[in-house]
Amino acid sequence: MDSLGAIAELINQNDDFLVAAHVSPDGDTLGSALALARALARLGKRAQAVCEDAVPHIYEFLPGAADMLRSENARPARVAVAVDCADAQRLGSALPLFRAAEKTINIDHHETNNAYADYNFVEKAGATGEHVLRLINLLGPEPDADMATCLYAAIMSDTGSFAYSSTTPDSLRAAAMLVERGADPARINRRIYRTIPFGKQKLLGATLTGLALHENGRIGLACLSAADIASCGALEEDTEGIIDHIRDVEGVEVAILIRESASGVFKVSLRSKHFADVGGIAASMGGGGHKRAAGYTVLGSMEEAASGALTLAREALRA
Numbered sequence: 001m002d003s004l005g006a007i008a009e010l011i012n013q014n015d016d017f018l019v020a021a022h023v024s025p026d027g028d029t030l031g032s033a034l035a036l037a038r039a040l041a042r043l044g045k046r047a048q049a050v051c052e053d054a055v056p057h058i059y060e061f062l063p064g065a066a067d068m069l070r071s072e073n074a075r076p077a078r079v080a081v082a083v084d085c086a087d088a089q090r091l092g093s094a095l096p097l098f099r100a101a102e103k104t105i106n107i108d109h110h111e112t113n114n115a116y117a118d119y120n121f122v123e124k125a126g127a128t129g130e131h132v133l134r135l136i137n138l139l140g141p142e143p144d145a146d147m148a149t150c151l152y153a154a155i156m157s158d159t160g161s162f163a164y165s166s167t168t169p170d171s172l173r174a175a176a177m178l179v180e181r182g183a184d185p186a187r188i189n190r191r192i193y194r195t196i197p198f199g200k201q202k203l204l205g206a207t208l209t210g211l212a213l214h215e216n217g218r219i220g221l222a223c224l225s226a227a228d229i230a231s232c233g234a235l236e237e238d239t240e241g242i243i244d245h246i247r248d249v250e251g252v253e254v255a256i257l258i259r260e261s262a263s264g265v266f267k268v269s270l271r272s273k274h275f276a277d278v279g280g281i282a283a284s285m286g287g288g289g290h291k292r293a294a295g296y297t298v299l300g301s302m303e304e305a306a307s308g309a310l311t312l313a314r315e316a317l318r319a
């Protein structure tokens with residue numbers, strides 16, 4: 001493990017950076033990448049923010065989102081930073097760019113992180129955005145309102161609006177500081193959670209209609225084929241957040257949402273309420289995450305993906 005101080009020193013000695021977010025980007029990876037890229041630019045350095053996927057609609061308001069590059073439009077840089085990526089594969093098509101850098105940095109908060117970079121700062125926290133705020137404070141540029149907006153969105157979204165068990169006093173202190181710096185909690189919350197595309201809301205309805213309970217109601221499972229998503233007029237990115245509604249059902253300990261992300265490719269999202277270690281399940285399937293929120297990708301049919309996930313979830317209930 002390297003210190004944030006050592007990482008700040010490496011950053012100070014260089015001027016060409018690539019900051020990479022993970023595939024199927026969420027608020028934490030995007031907010032962290034955009035804030036760090038902005039801080040580097042403020043220090044007079046070149047910084048490209050990169051992601052395999054386009055910025056999802058709900059995060060388009062984040063300052064700098066319009067400048068986020070798809071992997072094919074980015075160029076290699078001397079130093080590459082991965083934010084919120086538990087393993088190198090999470091970079092998807094940005095991985096070759098990351099590997100092409102002379103020095104690589106990994107800043108993350110996932111317990112399953114496997115320290116894949118030259119410099120690794122991995123510590124449990126509500127969000128990677130908390131670590132990026134600490135790094136920016138070490139680097140020196142006062143976080144401006146745009147950086148504050150990105151980092152507040154990162155922490156708010158990954159802590160379930162400061163409600164998950166991962167929320168710590170540090171998460172709340174960071175949020176308070178970001179509000180002092182110009183982040184607007186009401187606006188950020190409205191943009192991410194209360195400006196829902198019609199198709200996404202219909203998809204929530206369709207998912208809950210198809211929700212099935214197993215193991216006396218302790219496992220909730222819903223499956224979305226590409227056709228299900230399309231028939232609601234929704235996009236794959238619109239599945240974000242739906243699993244929370246499965247976990248919230250009374251008695252459910254493990255929530256499973258499976259979506260078809262390409263023909264024969266299934267993305268399994270997992271959440272647990274009190275005790276089940278879904279990060280362990282995900283890691284055993286080549287994915288990863290946290291004890292209470294994790295995911296993996298599996299090939300085959302929807303039926304196979306569902307029965308495989310159910311078997312693992314039953315084991316997690318017994319452990």
Ligand code: 5GP
Binds near residue numbers: 112295
């Ligand atoms: P989600 O279900 O929202 O996609 O992801 C939940 C959590 O698990 C997030 O912290 C996310 O980074 C992590 N996660 C999801 N899918 C994967 C995966 O395929 N590999 C790894 N390492 N982590 C994942």
Ligand code: MN
Binds near residue numbers: 158
């Ligand atoms: Mn995160």
